[in-house]
Amino acid sequence: MLQRLKQWLGLGERQPRIAEETWREVEATLPFLGFLEEADRLRLRAMATEFLAVKQFHGAQGLQLTDRMLLAIALQACLPVLNLGLQAYSGWVGIVVYPGDFVIPRKEMDADGVVHEYDDEVLGEAWEGGPVLLSWFEDEAPEGVNVVIHEFAHKLDMENGGVDGLPRLRPGMSAQAWAEAFELAYEQFCAQVDAGEETLLDPYGAEHPGEFFAVATETFFEAPALLQEAFPEVYRQLARYYRLDPAAGEGRWAGLQQR
Numbered sequence: 272m273l274q275r276l277k278q279w280l281g282l283g284e285r286q287p288r289i290a291e292e293t294w295r296e297v298e299a300t301l302p303f304l305g306f307l308e309e310a311d312r313l314r315l316r317a318m319a320t321e322f323l324a325v326k327q328f329h330g331a332q333g334l335q336l337t338d339r340m341l342l343a344i345a346l347q348a349c350l351p352v353l354n355l356g357l358q359a360y361s362g363w364v365g366i367v368v369y370p371g372d373f374v375i376p377r378k379e380m381d382a383d384g385v386v387h388e389y390d391d392e393v394l395g396e397a398w399e400g401g402p403v404l405l406s407w408f409e410d411e412a413p414e415g416v417n418v419v420i421h422e423f424a425h426k427l428d429m430e431n432g433g434v435d436g437l438p439r440l441r442p443g444m445s446a447q448a449w450a451e452a453f454e455l456a457y458e459q460f461c462a463q464v465d466a467g468e469e470t471l472l473d474p475y476g477a478e479h480p481g482e483f484f485a486v487a488t489e490t491f492f493e494a495p496a497l498l499q500e501a502f503p504e505v506y507r508q509l510a511r512y513y514r515l516d517p518a519a520g521e522g523r524w525a526g527l528q529q530r
């Protein structure tokens with residue numbers, strides 16, 4: 272697999288051999304990339320190519336990883352770090368891809384010291400200092416969910432240790448402003464979920480501040496204008512953190528397609 276991938280990437284030669292047409296086909300399956308200017312799209316491709324060269328992919332449960340799957344995962348994983356750099360994902364190499372959701376056996380001790388064992392059905396998981404586990408849905412990805420962006424947001428959250436919804440902020444950002452924006456939004460969001468209201472973000476975000484950061488990041492990239500409307504301060508903090516403003520460029524894709 273690795274050998275084939277390396278041949279395919281043309282590593283060792285100066286120019287990777289991914290055809291323009293292949294990039295376009297894969298990008299067409301990821302319409303939320305449409306906010307990027309052409310120059311940024313090319314930078315994202317270059318970063319995705321490097322990402323594929325430095326990470327090791329494994330298909331689980333017999334899943335055959337195709338070139339298009341690898342490109343789609345790499346583009347989505349690199350989008351959040353387009354202006355932060357790939358070093359944000361350093362210290363680990365493995366990416367395991369499952370055919371659909373999968374089960375992780377858990378063992379937890381409760382307050383009385385009783386150990387509970389159970390199977391947790393998940394779409395993905397990110398291990399601190401370890402691999403990222405992803406599910407791949409060929410046709411029917413669950414709506415409004417972006418497993419790749421979600422798990423890589425956890426990786427960014429872990430950059431400064433733990434999954435707490437507070438990643439390593441960029442120079443000039445205020446931890447206090449971040450905390451105020453996120454705490455207020457999280458409180459409102461949990462109240463909406465508790466009341467059984469329809470929510471813009473995946474209700475799973477009410478599980479924990481770390482999950483709220485991950486689902487807010489999914490929406491920041493997938494439906495930026497909606498996030499900006501629902502939680503403007505969270506949008507502002509994420510735009511400063513990712514150094515991207517997806518809402519400003521939303522709709523650019525349609526323009527590109529028409530050219």
Ligand SMILES: [Zn+2]
Pocket residue numbers: 421425482485
């Ligand atoms: Zn999560």
